[in-house]
Amino acid sequence: MRMRELDERARAALNKAAALGEDIDLDSFLTDSPRYEKIDDLKRLPEQDRQRMLMAGIDTDGRQRSGSYLQKDGSPVFSAAFQEGLEIVPIKEALERYDWLVDFYWNLIPVDMDKYTARARLNLQNGYLIRALPGARITIPAQACMYIETNGFSQNVHNIVIAEEGSELHMITGCASATHVARGVHVGISEFYVKKNAKLSFTMIHHWAEDVAVRPRSACIVEEGGLFLNNYISMKPVRSLQMAPVTSLVGKGAVARFYSLLAGHPGSELDVGGRVILRAEETRAEIVSRSITNGGTIIARGDLIGEVPGVRGHLECHGLILKGGVIKAVPELTATAEGVEMSHEAAVGKIAQEEIFYLMSRGLTEEESAAMIVRGFLNVEIPGLPRPLQQEIDRAVELSRTEMM
Numbered sequence: 027m028r029m030r031e032l033d034e035r036a037r038a039a040l041n042k043a044a045a046l047g048e049d050i051d052l053d054s055f056l057t058d059s060p061r062y063e064k065i066d067d068l069k070r071l072p073e074q075d076r077q078r079m080l081m082a083g084i085d086t087d088g089r090q091r092s093g094s095y096l097q098k099d100g101s102p103v104f105s106a107a108f109q110e111g112l113e114i115v116p117i118k119e120a121l122e123r124y125d126w127l128v129d130f131y132w133n134l135i136p137v138d139m140d141k142y143t144a145r146a147r148l149n150l151q152n153g154y155l156i157r158a159l160p161g162a163r164i165t166i167p168a169q170a171c172m173y174i175e176t177n178g179f180s181q182n183v184h185n186i187v188i189a190e191e192g193s194e195l196h197m198i199t200g201c202a203s204a205t206h207v208a209r210g211v212h213v214g215i216s217e218f219y220v221k222k223n224a225k226l227s228f229t230m231i232h233h234w235a236e237d238v239a240v241r242p243r244s245a246c247i248v249e250e251g252g253l254f255l256n257n258y259i260s261m262k263p264v265r266s267l268q269m270a271p272v273t274s275l276v277g278k279g280a281v282a283r284f285y286s287l288l289a290g291h292p293g294s295e296l297d298v299g300g301r302v303i304l305r306a307e308e309t310r311a312e313i314v315s316r317s318i319t320n321g322g323t324i325i326a327r328g329d330l331i332g333e334v335p336g337v338r339g340h341l342e343c344h345g346l347i348l349k350g351g352v353i354k355a356v357p358e359l360t361a362t363a364e365g366v367e368m369s370h371e372a373a374v375g376k377i378a379q380e381e382i383f384y385l386m387s388r389g390l391t392e393e394e395s396a397a398m399i400v401r402g403f404l405n406v407e408i409p410g411l412p413r414p415l416q417q418e419i420d421r422a423v424e425l426s427r428t429e430m431m
Contacts, residue, residue: 028128032137036144043141050239050266052141055180055211057149059099062175068094068104074205075173081262082200082233084171093156095170099179100151111162111193113155114170117184120155127155130186134217134245134272142241146182146215153183153215158195158224167196167229174203174210174238185216189224189252197226201240202233209237218246220254222277227255236263236291244269250277250306256284258298263291270299270327275309275337284313290322290351299327299356304337304366311339319351328370329358335365345374 065071068086071079076086085091093107093114102116121127137147158164174181189195203210212234220226234240248254254273273282284300302311313328330339345353357370 032132032147035136035138036147039138039144040141040148043144049141050211050241052145052180052211056176056178057151057180057182059101059176059179062098062101062103064103066104068096078202078205078233079171079173079200082171082202083198083229083231084169084200084202090166091169092164092166093168095154095156096173097152097154097171097183098173098175099181102152102154105154107168109164109166111159112164112168112195113157113159114168115155117153117155117186118150120186124155127186130188130217130219131184132217134247135215135243139243142213143215143243145180146184146213146243149180149182150184151182153185155186155188156195156197157188158190158193158226160190160221161192162190162195163193164195167198170197170199172199172201172212172214174207174212174234176210177207178209179207180211180213182213183215185214186219187216187226187228188219189221189226191221192223193221194225195227198229198231200231200233203235203238207235207238210235211239212241214242214244216242216244218244218254220246220248220252220280222249223251224249225253227257229257230259232260232264232267233262234264236293237265239266240264240268242269242271244271246271246273246282248273248275248277248280248282250279252277252280254282256282256300258284258286260296260298261287261289264294264296266294267296267298269297270301272301272303273311274303274305275311276305278306279308280306281309282311284328286315286326288315288317288324288326290317290319290324290353292321292351294322296322297325297327299325299329301329301331302339303331303333304339305333307334307336309334309337311337312342313340314342315344315355317343317345317353319345319347319353320349321351323352323354325354325356327356327358329360330368330370331360331362332366332368333362335363337366337368339368341368341370341372343370343372347374347376
C-alpha cells in the first residue's frame with residue numbers, strides 16, 4: 027500500500043513539472059542500457075574505466091578500502107564488504123532481504139519534492155544500502171561508484187547509509203562517466219541515518235563529462251551524540267549541478283559539518299548548498315565552502331536554522347574569480363529561540379595583485395605565484411577525517427587546480 031501511494035505522488039509531481047516545463051527535459055535521456063555482467067574483482071575493469079574512476083577517488087585495487095560498490099548505468103556489477111560489521115548491498119536486493127528497511131526508504135525526502143525525486147521513484151535502476159552495524163569501527167573507508175557508461179543515459183539511483191548506534195563509518199563515493207560519454211543526467215536520492223553516538227563521514231568526488239547534468243537529493247538525521255561530516259568536491263567540468271542536502275540534528279550534542287570545494291568552468295552552472303536544522307540542545311553545525319571559477323557560474327548557499335536555546339553554528343563562503351565567471355554567496359541564518367549563537371562570513375574576489383608581486387619578489391614566476399595562492403585558498407583541512415580520505419581530497423583538488431591554472 028505504501029509503495030502504491032509513493033508511486034501516485036511521484037506521478038503527480040512529474041505531471042506538475044511537465045505542465046510547468048521546468049529545468050532539464052528528462053524525457054530526452056535514455057533510461058534503458060545494456061545489462062552489465064557482475065565481476066568478482068574491480069581489477070578486471072578496463073584500464074580506461076579504472077583511470078576515470080581513480081580521478082573520482084575510487085581505488086579499483088581495493089587495498090585501502092573496507093568494501094566497494096560499483097554500478098554501471100543501472101547495473102550493480104560489484105558489491106562486497108571486506109570488514110566485519112559492514113554491509114554493502116544493492117538497494118533493490120536490500121529491500122527484498124530486510125523488511126525493516128522500508129521504514130528508512132523515502133523517509134527523509136518527499137517523493138514528490140520535485141520531478142527528480144519522482145523520476146528516481148518511478149524509474150529506479152538501483153543504488154545501495156551501506157550499513158555499519160552497532161559498535162562497528164569502519165575506519166578504512168568503504169567506497170561506492172556510480173558510473174555512466176552509455177551516452178545520453180539517465181541514471182536514477184536511491185542510496186541509504188546507516189551508521190548504527192556507537193558505530194564509526196567512513197565513506198568515499200566517486201561519480202564518473204566513461205571517456206566516450208558526452209551527455210547524460212544523474213539523479214541520486216541519498217538518505218543518511220546517524221544513530222546515537224555514531225560517526226559518519228561521507229566524501230563525494232565528481233568527475234563527469236562536460237555535458238552531464240547532476241541532480242542529487244539528500245537528507246540526513248543525526249541522533250544524540252552523533253557526528254555527520256559531509257564533504258563534496260566538484261573540480262572537473264560539468265554542465266549543470268544542483269544540490270542542497272538537508273541535515274536535522276535531533277539529539278542532544280549532535281554535530282554536522284559540511285565542506286565543499288567547487289570549480290566553475292566555462293559554460294558550467296553550479297548551485298550547491300547545505301542546510302542544517304539544529305533541533306536539540308547543545309547541537310553544533312558548520313558549513314564551509316570554497317569556490318573558484320574561470321568562466322562558470324557558481325551559487326554557494328549555506329543555511330543554518332537554530333530552533334532551541336544554546337545551539338551554535340557558523341557559515342563560511344569564500345569565492346575566487348580567476349578568469350571571469352560569476353560567484354554568488356548566499357548565507358542564511360534563522361533563529362527561532364533565545365540564546366542561539368550563529369554567525370557567517372562571506373567573501374568573493376580575485377587574486378590580490380600585491381600578493382602576486384610579493385611572491386614574485388621571492389623568486390617565483392607570476393604563474394607560479396598565482397598557483398600557490400590558489401593552492402592555499404583550496405587547502406581545507408577537515409577535522410575528524412581519516413588521513414586516507416584527506417589525501418584523496420588533496421589529490422583531486424591538486425589535479426584540477428593544475429588544469430585550471
